[in-house]
Amino acid sequence: MIATDFQPFSIVEDTGFKKYSQALNPSYIPPSRKALAQKVTDMYDMETASLKRRVSKVPAVCLTTDCWTSRTTASYIERHTADNLAQQLLSVAIKTIGWMHLPCLAHTINLVVRDALQASKPIIDKVKEAVEYFHRSTVGAQKLKETQLQMKMEELRPKQDCPTRWNSTYYMLKSFIASKNAIISTLAVTNAPVRHLSQEEWTTVQEMCTILQPFEEVTVELSAESYLTVSKVIVLARGLQRATADFRRNTTTAAAQGVIDSLCASMSSRFHRIHANHILAETAALDPHFKRMAFPDGRTADETFKRLSTAAARISSCTPIQQQPAVEGLEGAGSGAGSIVWSYFHEEVAGTVEARNPTADAVMVVRAYLEEPLPTHEDPLKWWESRAPVYPRLSKLMAKKLCVVATSVPSERIFSKTGQIISERRSRLKPKKVRALVFLNANLPKDKKERQKKP
Structure with a gap:
């Protein structure tokens, strides 16, 4: 209770706690604070x-x-x-x-979006003024609630943003646009001392919500703790760049276009050749969902898998894998299988196994891994757990690479x-x-x- 529920040590001295404990069990004596x-x-x-x-x-x-x-x-x-x-x-x-x-990708996205939001700061400041009014004025807040009920809208109180979290600005804009008609009506009726948004500015807010939505989705996905994140970085970064570029065609206001221009320029700088980062490239390659598909070109993919083959070969030479007999069925080949005569043959088999080229073996293993069909929704770690007997070297390499977190x-x-x-x-x-x-x-x-x- 002290550690899991953040209760103070002094709770055992509180009158209410003592009475509660006595009601549950009169004979129970709570421990002292010490x-x-x-x-x-x-x-x-x-x-x-x-x-x-x-x-x-x-x-x-x-x-x-x-x-x-x-x-x-x-x-x-x-x-x-x-x-x-x-x-x-x-x-x-x-x-x-x-x-x-490895820099925190969530922080990088925060910097990218924060810089881009400066392009529409005058509009965001107007939204902040209105939101602060509804949080400061009990009359305004009550009137907004009544207006939402009259318009059969969901009762939503506009959210305030936090200076250190860009997505709080996104949530503010999203909640603001969701109550657009109620807010316009309430501000007019209460004669609120705030600057009103023009129709074009309302359109800008709507377009900015659309533009920022993918960044919010990526931020939420990266902030998880129960699944892999680092292997997704290259794919997510490329996806953000493509989505932002696509939004340009449907954006009508100059302010929203300015946000897109800033986002594209900042991502171009911060994500430049992100696929060339060895940690990100190798983790993406070892994620069975991506493999070669994570890379924008075949050359980068080839270089990445070549490094993985080299690393796998080193693992195989340092950590020998138990090999199966070269000739199937020899382990029980009659009563003579363990005789002196058969021992010479087993020595030759052992010599052949030891003489195998670890690099060639590793290349073959990587090639077999690449030929595996891409799983759909399976957890990559569970996939590797099931394939560990098939790819023992690669699974050990995976454990070293995929432990990295992206944020x-x-x-x-x-x-x-x-x-x-x-x-x-x-x-x-x-x-x-x-x-x-x-x-x-x-x-x-x-x-x-x-x-x-x-x-």
Whole structure:
């Protein structure tokens, strides 16, 4: 309850909690605040030890982080600056160990769209004024609600945007256009002190919602935690560029055209030869949904699969795979199969197996993988789990490549929970205790099935 529901340690001292506990079980004596704190420490030690055991068995890891500062301005990771975080990661993981760095695609999209929205800032500012009016004025909010009911529209309160999240601007514009007639009527009746949108500006808002929809869809897809994301980056980036270019033909307002021009120019710069990034190219190639289809040209695909063949050959030479007998049926070939005479033949077979060229074998394996039909909706990890006996070298290579995440959003989501942990009732928690609570909230099994699966 303390870790999973963000309840303060002092809950056991609250009068209401004591009465509730007594009502459930009069003989139950709640633990003290100090005992609860020690329990959290013990659970943290146990869960970290379990996680370390699991991590010690994996072939590769991917690291991502975010920064967070408490209400009391105590930094729980590093100083709250992007430059400082980047310097720490680069110096520790990238420069020292030699790991490769992959920028967060969600942040890149955020920059692309934020820059493009500047082209229509005057219109967006007008929308903000109206939205803020409905959030600030109880009279305006009530009148909007009544107007929506009269027009048999869904009761929607226009959403406000957040300066750091471009998609919040998209949600604001979308909710605004959804209540267009009710908003126009309400602003006129209440004589609201805001600038009204012209018909062309309303058209621009509508067109901007259409233009930004694919970017929102990609952002949501990349922010997931339960499936692969990095293998989709090349495909999604190309898809965004094509969709934006297609929208140009149906865009009628100059402001919306300016947004498209900015989006295309920014993506052309930021996504330039994105398929040449080895991490992104190899993960896309190892996703059975894409393979060669992820690449805009055959040359890049050939280079990628050549690298994979070389890597697979290295795996085969370092980690020998159990080979089947060269001649089927020899393992039980009569009573003489284990005799001295037969041993000479088995030595020759073993020598033939060892003499095989690992590179040639790897090329054949990659070729067989490419000839496999593309799955439709099957989970790529489940697909590889079923094919691991068929492609043992490639499956090991896949485990090293597809562990990468395309965005730091999942880590940001975890850090966002610290805002619920560091509340007014728990503002004096030490960083060590906050670390334990955040870790337990993210890693404790959520239900009985998860607990049974956990080693």
